[in-house]
Amino acid sequence: MKTEMLDAVESKSLKKKIPHFEIGDIVDVHCLIKEGDKERKQVFTGTVIARKGRGINETFTVRRIVNNEGVERIFPLHSPNVLDIRPVRSGKARRAKLYFLRERTGKAVKLAHRHSGHTISK
Amino acid sequence: MAMLLGKKVGMTQVYDELGKLVPVTVIQAGPCVVMQVKTAETDGYNAVQVGFDEVKPLRRKNPQIGHAQKADTTAKKFVKEMRLPDDAEQQHKVGDSITVSVFAENEFVDVIGTSKGKGFAGVMKRHGFSGFPASHGTERKHRAPGSISSFASDAGHGGGPKRGKKMAGHMGNRRVTTKNHKLVAIDEEKNLLVVKGPVPGPAGGYCIVRSAKKAGVEQKA
Numbered sequence: 001m002k003t004e005m006l007d008a009v010e011s012k013s014l015k016k017k018i019p020h021f022e023i024g025d026i027v028d029v030h031c032l033i034k035e036g037d038k039e040r041k042q043v044f045t046g047t048v049i050a051r052k053g054r055g056i057n058e059t060f061t062v063r064r065i066v067n068n069e070g071v072e073r074i075f076p077l078h079s080p081n082v083l084d085i086r087p088v089r090s091g092k093a094r095r096a097k098l099y100f101l102r103e104r105t106g107k108a109v110k111l112a113h114r115h116s117g118h119t120i121s122k
Numbered sequence: 123m124a125m126l127l128g129k130k131v132g133m134t135q136v137y138d139e140l141g142k143l144v145p146v147t148v149i150q151a152g153p154c155v156v157m158q159v160k161t162a163e164t165d166g167y168n169a170v171q172v173g174f175d176e177v178k179p180l181r182r183k184n185p186q187i188g189h190a191q192k193a194d195t196t197a198k199k200f201v202k203e204m205r206l207p208d209d210a211e212q213q214h215k216v217g218d219s220i221t222v223s224v225f226a227e228n229e230f231v232d233v234i235g236t237s238k239g240k241g242f243a244g245v246m247k248r249h250g251f252s253g254f255p256a257s258h259g260t261e262r263k264h265r266a267p268g269s270i271s272s273f274a275s276d277a278g279h280g281g282g283p284k285r286g287k288k289m290a291g292h293m294g295n296r297r298v299t300t301k302n303h304k305l306v307a308i309d310e311e312k313n314l315l316v317v318k319g320p321v322p323g324p325a326g327g328y329c330i331v332r333s334a335k336k337a338g339v340e341q342k343a
Contacts, residue, residue: 034140
């Protein structure tokens with residue numbers, strides 16, 4: 001009864017449809033950036049290395065290498081500022097959290113390509 | 123001035139229109155039944171007695187059951203009085219039902235509840251004293267209050283601690299009011315009020331929700 005009522009409140013903030021993506025995928029995350037009154041869209045591309053949390057607290061972590069420096073961004077899955085998540089390439093991952101990628105540099109950060117139906121080719 | 127009795131359901135988060143995650147408390151409020159109407163002529167003051175939450179009749183005493191029957195309802199678990207200004211016109215009738223529709227979204231409300239009991243607590247937990255160092259020669263008084271008075275602390279009246287000195291004692295389990303919660307959402311179907319920030323008491327605890335007495339700054343949460 002208690003969770004039922006909490007879910008009813010939470011569910012209004014949840015997104016109806018979440019694009020399907022998997023751990024190891026390279027994704028384009030389209031996010032809305034607000035600067036004062038201006039709004040613009042920014043795309044963050046990288047590998048999904050983790051997905052955690054439940055319900056409104058669900059988040060996913062995207063890692064990419066910028067100027068030889070690893071950059072990770074944690075996105076709340078249901079945030080209205082995360083406009084779209086587009087998987088572009090599927091990577092072979094045998095575990096749910098790819099934190100071992102943090103130790104790797106250069107070519108080793110690339111995951112083996114996995115042929116999967118859910119990605120969209122550029 | 124609107125008032126409603128309710129039960130704290132728990133806390134969660136929602137996104138506001140700016141895309142920010144807001145911490146909210148969900149309160150199951152009403153429908154409350156008007157059990158008795160008090161007027162200046164009959165009782166000396168204007169008030170409305172409201173009841174909330176069903177309870178098995180055998181858990182109530184006969185006078186309470188009889189009192190509820192006058193309002194053509196069953197005895198309620200949580201009964202409180204809403205005081206009205208002396209010159210106010212009585213709009214409520216006995217047996218009326220009051221629901222969450224008395225509030226509007228984005229309105230500010232105060233929530234009154236009974237805080238969680240912490241038992242007999244020391245001064246560090248109860249009053250935020252700093253205590254004493256963990257080492258450097260401190261022995262057996264790491265969380266002690268320190269000196270509580272001196273002989274001269276109340277000059278002319280002898281020694282002894284001053285009245286109101288903060289000391290260890292029972293903490294929590296008392297009436298607490300939190301003011302100016304923003305009403306983030308109202309669910310009329312499920313009788314739910316969604317207020318910003320935390321409210322006193324445990325989940326399942328009873329609370330009173332009323333329109334903010336002092337329309338002030340939004341409470342930081």
